[in-house]
Amino acid sequence: MSHGFEMKPAVAGIDPDTPAWLRPLAQALHLANRVMVFLGMLALLLASFVLTYSVVSRYVTKASTDWQDEAAVFCLVGATFLCGAFVQSLRGHVGIEAMAGLLPRSLNRLRLALVDLMCTAFCAFFAWKSWTLFHEAWAEGQTTSSSWAPPLWIPYVLMSLGMTLLSLQLLVQLSARLNGLFGKQGAQA
Numbered sequence: 001m002s003h004g005f006e007m008k009p010a011v012a013g014i015d016p017d018t019p020a021w022l023r024p025l026a027q028a029l030h031l032a033n034r035v036m037v038f039l040g041m042l043a044l045l046l047a048s049f050v051l052t053y054s055v056v057s058r059y060v061t062k063a064s065t066d067w068q069d070e071a072a073v074f075c076l077v078g079a080t081f082l083c084g085a086f087v088q089s090l091r092g093h094v095g096i097e098a099m100a101g102l103l104p105r106s107l108n109r110l111r112l113a114l115v116d117l118m119c120t121a122f123c124a125f126f127a128w129k130s131w132t133l134f135h136e137a138w139a140e141g142q143t144t145s146s147s148w149a150p151p152l153w154i155p156y157v158l159m160s161l162g163m164t165l166l167s168l169q170l171l172v173q174l175s176a177r178l179n180g181l182f183g184k185q186g187a188q189a
Contacts, residue, residue: 017180033086047075081162127163
């Protein structure tokens with residue numbers, strides 16, 4: 001009897017324990033993450049060029065550099081948030097593994113599922129709050145306080161998109177972990 005937990009061959013970058021009904025989302029996230037990493041690399045390059053230009057122009061011409069600083073910050077915000085789901089897909093975040101050696105394997109797997117659940121809940125809340133900030137900035141026409149005054153919806157939409165991607169990535173990974181913990185035993189029974 002199938003509960004949506006049947007085993008499928010592993011697709012590159014997708015946990016084989018991912019439930020069948022979530023595989024299309026996992027594949028879409030895999031592609032989106034690759035695009036976001038490319039955009040993140042471009043944003044980091046652009047930020048480095050802008051900051052280098054800022055230093056040179058300030059030194060040579062004594063020019064004001066308000067726009068350069070904010071443009072670089074916007075690029076860095078975008079790179080940071082939009083690439084978060086990619087880092088999570090690799091499980092490349094910093095983790096403290098002191099408990100892993102002390103707990104039995106089954107309890108450690110349960111601990112990891114609880115950590116994934118808490119991270120998913122936190123990131124989903126953060127994504128929701130980011131979208132509310134984006135909406136406020138867009139609706140009220142908020143800008144930064146500098147003389148350049150770019151719209152604040154730009155960094156907020158980057159943050160919102162990034163946290164939404166991260167939340168979806170965590171949800172897919174949580175589902176795969178729970179499927180690995182409980183799905184196969186239920187399917188075998």
